[in-house]
Amino acid sequence: MTHLLYTYLTNENNDSFFADAQNNFSEEFINKISKYKRWEDAKATVLGRLLLAYGLKHFYDYDLEQLKMRYSKDKKPYLEDSTIQFNISHSKELIVCAITSLGEIGVDVEKINELNIDDFKGQFSSLEYRRMHNSKNVLESFYHHWTQKEAIVKAHGSGLNIPLNSFEINNNNAIIENKQYFLKEIVLNSQYKCNVATQNILSDNVMELTGLTSKLLTDFGSSNSLKSFR
Ligand SMILES: CC(C)(COP(=O)(O)OP(=O)(O)OC[C@H]1O[C@@H](n2cnc3c(N)ncnc32)[C@H](O)[C@@H]1OP(=O)(O)O)[C@@H](O)C(=O)NCCC(=O)NCCS
Known part of the structure; x- marks a missing residue:
């Protein structure tokens, strides 16, 4: 659990x-x-x-x-x-x-604040960046991607010593140094984005x-x- x-x-x-x-x-x-x-x-x-x-x-x-x-x-x-x-x-x-x-875990929460996402372009792969730009709410999508990436590096334990652009997230999972991490968005408050990364897939009934x-x-x-x- x-x-x-x-x-x-x-x-x-x-x-x-x-x-x-x-x-x-x-x-x-x-x-x-x-x-x-x-x-x-x-x-x-x-x-x-x-x-x-x-x-x-x-x-x-x-x-x-x-x-x-x-x-x-x-x-x-x-x-x-x-x-x-x-x-x-x-x-x-x-x-x-x-x-x-159930193994390694990382969590990241960020309050959604106005910012220019182009300032963070270098932190994302071109596919991730396109996905954010094409979404209905670009700012929310930025914070979603950002907390996903931070949750993964926190589960891995290296923190920001692993560059955020060194791995790509696809279908809510990513691989760092041969280790796979799964992501789950947690909705606690509409003003925040929160993501959890684990070594095992989290379904609703185990969180x-x-x-x-x-x-x-x-x-x-x-x-x-x-x-x-x-
Ligand atoms: C871990 C890191 C990604 C935190 O990101 P953040 O968005 O600023 O902060 P968050 O609130 O999400 O997380 C902070 C918590 O993460 C935890 N944490 C600290 N280092 C961590 C690491 N390497 N991996 C996972 N979790 C870590 C701590 O519990 C910390 O909270 P606490 O100080 O109250 O105990 C970032 O600070 C980092 O990369 N640190 C490690 C490398 C380092 O020390 N760099 C020095 C920077 S100059």
């Missing part, structure tokens, strides 16, 4: 939110988020970890105190000694966390969506040990 958990950023109760985070998370994690200049980035990063903790506990019966969170050389966070994989993404107010027991409030996540964080989160 694969789960996608999501929440929205608000500026409510920021003081108590960060005070709770300071008590509940590891010193290493608090040092990391204290370097962010914008409270939005710090809060979104904490909310991403809270979504992960909630999902692991509720859907995978995971013992959070035993959790060993590590980072790959390309900075992808993962769980050591576990078959469960996850990935987090945030854009503006929306934060998502995908968790699965469960769970929306959680920041209040519920904060309460959850206060009543669970999150010291192993980094």
Whole structure:
């Protein structure tokens, strides 16, 4: 089973939110988020970890105190000694966390903002670029393609160290370094595009969506040990 958990950023109760985070998370994690200049980035990063903790506990019966969170050389966070994989993404107010027991996973969310897609032409194959230009809503199509590509490089784990134009997406799948990834669009909000990439085809009945409030996540964080989160 694969789960996608999501929440929205608000500026409510920021003081108590960060005070709770300071008590509940590891010193290493608090040092990391204290370097962010914008409270939005710090809060979104904490909310991403809270979504992960909630999902692991509720859907995978995971013992959070035993959790060993590590980072790959390309900075992808993962769980050591576990078959469960996850990935987090945030854009503006929306934060998502995908968790699965079915192999590698990557997720990307982006808020749709006006831009000139020609500025990004070099990131796409000529077929992908034509497809975007020929679509009814070019901007939405751009964000669809962009989040597809980012979800794939995040599932693979190399992040932007793999050029987005080095692979082509066809029929919702792509191959990078002999590994095939499947894509699924997740519709959470009409102002955002969200795509998930996995090593296995996701059909509707194996992807469960769970929306959680920041209040519920904060309460959850206060009543669970999150010291192993980094
Ligand atoms: C991973 C990457 C594609 C993120 O894209 P983005 O759209 O800016 O950000 P998103 O919100 O979608 O994702 C951020 C999350 O991805 C995860 N992540 C970080 N590196 C990752 C990687 N290599 N692969 C997969 N996921 C990664 C983290 O959980 C991060 O959230 P957190 O910091 O709150 O934990 C991009 O930052 C990247 O390529 N990083 C790796 C290479 C690198 O470090 N480059 C330095 C740039 S100068």
